[in-house]
Amino acid sequence: MNTTFTLENIIRENVKQLVPYSSARDEFSGNGSVFLDANENPYENGVNRYPDPLQNQLKKRLTQLKGVPPTRMILGNGSDEVIDLLFRAFCEPNKDNVVTCTPTYGMYEVAANVNAVEIKEAALDKDFQPNVDLVMDLTDENSKMLFLCSPNNPTANLYDEDRIVQLLKAFSGIVIVDEAYIDFASGKSVLDKLEEYPNLVILQTLSKAWGMAGIRLGIGFASVEIVEVLNRIKPPYNVNSLTQTKALELLDDEAKYLNQVNGILKDREELSEFLSNLSCVKKVYESDANFILVKVDNAKQLYNFLLDKGIIIRDRSKIAGLENCVRISIGTQEENKLLCESLSEYNSKN
DSSP states (O other), X not given: OOSSOOHHHHSOHHHHHOOOOOOHHHHOOSOOSOOOSSOOOOSOSSSSSOOOTTOHHHHHHHHHHHOOOGGGEEEESSHHHHXXXXXXXXXXXXXXXXXXXXXOOTHHHHHHHHTTOEEEEEEOOTTSOOOHHHHHHHOOTTEEEEEEESSOTTTOOOOOHHHHHHHHXXXXXXXXXXXXXXXXXXSOOSGGGTTTOTTEEEEEESSSTTOOGGGOOXXXXXXXHHHHHHHHHSOTTOSOHHHHHHHHHHHTOHHHHHHHHHHHHHHHHHHHHHHHTOTTEEEXXXXXXXXXXXXXXXXXXXXXXXXXXXXXOEEXXXXXXXXXXXXXXXXXXXXXXXXXXXXXXXXXXX
């Protein structure tokens, strides 16, 4: 338990005073058949009515899958919206700061800059794990949030749970654990820590393992109190009807989800083994995600060679500590085959 965390102390004053927008659907309760309250077009076409502002049906289904009640969930237009809501609820512009463990997902820094919040960077250790002492050394009275991406993007590794727990106990602000890639990890989620740590926020997504990147649906899990704060400031209809309907449809096929995840894990191991036997590859990092970080002899040259073949990977060389590193997502078996053929050709020429 974190004895230094008090939610009331980190909510922005203007948010405390804010009277949230009350939509027509928020004010209605009970059974109705004639809806003349929201200035909608009355002619049915499937999307003429506003969506459920609290996504109740979708949250009920997610509760079945995740074991977390709807009152502890906030859904967003991707996890990026939930990240932005956290900044707007808890960080005073031009005063507060947040801490990240670098290298990591770039949207934390973008969201901080958009919201005029200072960002403090604590470099990961040589094993790409959070350095607890360094994080706490960087923290001051205005440090409102700490971001931990686990499994981390772009390094692909899961963080040690004991380090996450240490930081949950020591950090006096909110600790956000971004688990976008958790379905591919050898270890488990920290969802079971929600009850114990009121300063914990967990982000997950349907974009990766569930294959729904195109509908933009992110999930935030937190205390009832934090969710209530975020619900007060979110746009009233932030998750549209098409997204809610499609998510419910695809979440119904758990067998397909499991089959695809298992296939990606198998293909990840095969691709890792193949890469490790190439002379142009200096290191293949262990992965808990649906991508692999690889250190090569010349990242830019390799990137351009594959680009000429119509194969797009991600050059991460400009990130400190990831010089000559590329990030390769796991594709279909046919895509992986084309990649390996091209890599073999590159390797023989270099």
